[in-house]
Amino acid sequence: MSKAYNTEIISVGTELLLGHVTNTDARDISELLSKIGINVLYHTVVGDNPQRLKQCVETAKERADIIITTGGLGPTCDDLTKQILAEAFGLELVADKAEMEGLRDFISQGRVLTENNYSQGMLPQGCTVFHNLWGTAPGCAFEAEGKTVIMMPGPPEECVPMFKTYGMPYLQKLSGEHIVSHTVNIFGMGESTVDSIFANEMNAMSNPSMAPYAKECDCLLKITAKAATVAQAEEMIAPVMEEVKTRLGEVVYGTDVDCLEEAVIKLLEEKPLSFAAAESCTGGYIAKRFTDLPGASRFFKGGMVTYTNQAKAALLGIDPALIEEKGAVSFEVARAMAENCRIILGSDVGLGVTGLAGPEGDGIHEVGTVFVSMAVEGCAYVKELHLGAYRTRSFVRRMAGNHAFDMLRRYLSGLPVRDCVTVCSPEL
């Protein structure tokens, strides 16, 4: 087996330690590296403090072969990464002619280029410069003392495309081993149960290995193999995946997907039906989640955010008397939302959500009470959820959306839509 190329990602920025921003760079770089068989062993976050950054770099030199930094390349006064990294490997910072020229030309949209931008053109001697097409601060890479160092800017919309464009090809040359991972995505069964079903396999297997992960509103089982080639790793994984899918059955909503809506769009690509959504407590979140996916417009006819009773009447034509009698958070209103949005937008399927996301209640239902509905030609399905009064608003909204997408997923897959009241009639 080839060298391990163990990696540490050091993210520099006091804003991370103040909790002001989330370290999505480390996550995204890790995900990319796992695809090319490079192991990430540590993420470290340190502030804009030269002494502490220096110590972190010394520690990383001892325990990692590849050091990737994010942040601290920008124009502000507290940007120190290049200086410290260059120093740690005995290199000087020198002006890069092309970058200096480029900086003079660059006027980013709506922003003014200032004198302190020019410090960005100073780079470690002999490094490979990564020109930043997404911002101003260039990145770079160098090899020294048997280590590989890569520096990326901090803002995620610069860091991630730069790492894909420059960092990945740079590192791909180093790695001879391939890690391949596939996930089995599960909704409707907890991580503990999944773990318990496969406990023996997980203890016994090391390559491929298997591990369950809890996500906020669903969970997954990840199967990972290492081999000299991708094809070999794939061959090792395939029978395990099949076994897992068979044993878990219909709670498996997909493989190698990020979320239920991605599973739904894949099903729609095979069986091109359209849908629409009428949302109360999720307030556009279902529409937002689905339209996060490129190509959503082929299947998503549109949606109504009917946060108020007035909007439920104006946009969905729901009789105010029905709302008055049954309440906005009710089986009947949820059903009418799905049915009416389906008809108004002329889609094959209509989804509806009405409930209490909290933190404030309505004096009638417990916070976390949500009715999720689906209407298709001839049938309506309504599911009543009690997601727990101690849950956050964000959890309730996300989980309600997952149930809606899962109902659609089950309908598209020809599986039973479980745990709901089903009303079928030739008039629907």
Next chain:
Amino acid sequence: MSKAYNTEIISVGTELLLGHVTNTDARDISELLSKIGINVLYHTVVGDNPQRLKQCVETAKERADIIITTGGLGPTCDDLTKQILAEAFGLELVADKAEMEGLRDFISQGRVLTENNYSQGMLPQGCTVFHNLWGTAPGCAFEAEGKTVIMMPGPPEECVPMFKTYGMPYLQKLSGEHIVSHTVNIFGMGESTVDSIFANEMNAMSNPSMAPYAKECDCLLKITAKAATVAQAEEMIAPVMEEVKTRLGEVVYGTDVDCLEEAVIKLLEEKPLSFAAAESCTGGYIAKRFTDLPGASRFFKGGMVTYTNQAKAALLGIDPALIEEKGAVSFEVARAMAENCRIILGSDVGLGVTGLAGPEGDGIHEVGTVFVSMAVEGCAYVKELHLGAYRTRSFVRRMAGNHAFDMLRRYLSGLPVRDCVTVCSPEL
């Protein structure tokens, strides 16, 4: 000045190193700690590997006074945090009677309690047990060798409420010093420009200190003071805040807010107008962002997600001939979206967004072309944006939303709505 109580947060989980989940726990705990004057100096992420976790704990013992771990308390086979931390401080794990009883009683909603859940009831001898009301794995805290150790479960919807409920009060007793931070939130001016305006102050000042931070679609200036009391720290910050706000002027959209929509809801609380939104390329994201805020229903009448031309006609009554003639991504359609949704939903203000979020284009406009519109009684405003073809779909959608909320913010504040075409007529 009191002892610093330097903190390191160690997050345990291979899923973090594979990039499968984001380390939001470290961010949220850091944000909470900064409010009680506890400095976070490092975040470390390490996998489910006993040897490496042990080394990270040894490093943390050397450089931190408080060690907070997240993750690795759950029931799955690879959960090791308690064992390693107890071992590092020479403690045994013992069965906690109350937790063991509790586990037997607990059947979490829709999940089955399995045998491996019971390992969760084993805790370091003499620790303070933090009962988990949001899941099954308890947390705990102990003092040993002059250090404070706190262990929290990994899932954010358990970790964050547990840290607020148990961790914060536990630590508040330790801290004698108070850090107070306030932010000035800026939209329409880049971080470099802000940095350049205040370069002298930033170099000269240490307490209070001042630092700019770039976010994905806006930026901010953070002013931080340390003092023996919160009141003293506030007094040190107040004049600096005033000076900054005066010098930056109308690009300041708020102070101590997280996002433009939060600034908007604060303005609406003072001046209770209502608004509605018609969204094409943002696909419900504006509605979702606003309804993320508790209390949104008082001001947000509702929205239409008119992703297709058919939906623009069905929900907004936009003449298909207009779309045919001008195109769905046009000044005219954007204007009609804002005007019509305002009228249909009977709101004071209507917002509209139509554009190309990418990655695919329409063969006419460059990806990133977006028209953002606002309609009020008597006037319509339309802003044409070219956000850049190299930008991600997520960036285009977020930035388009920021422009829409900024137009509303300016209208509510009586500021000019800049960089747009304004059409006023008594008929509107």
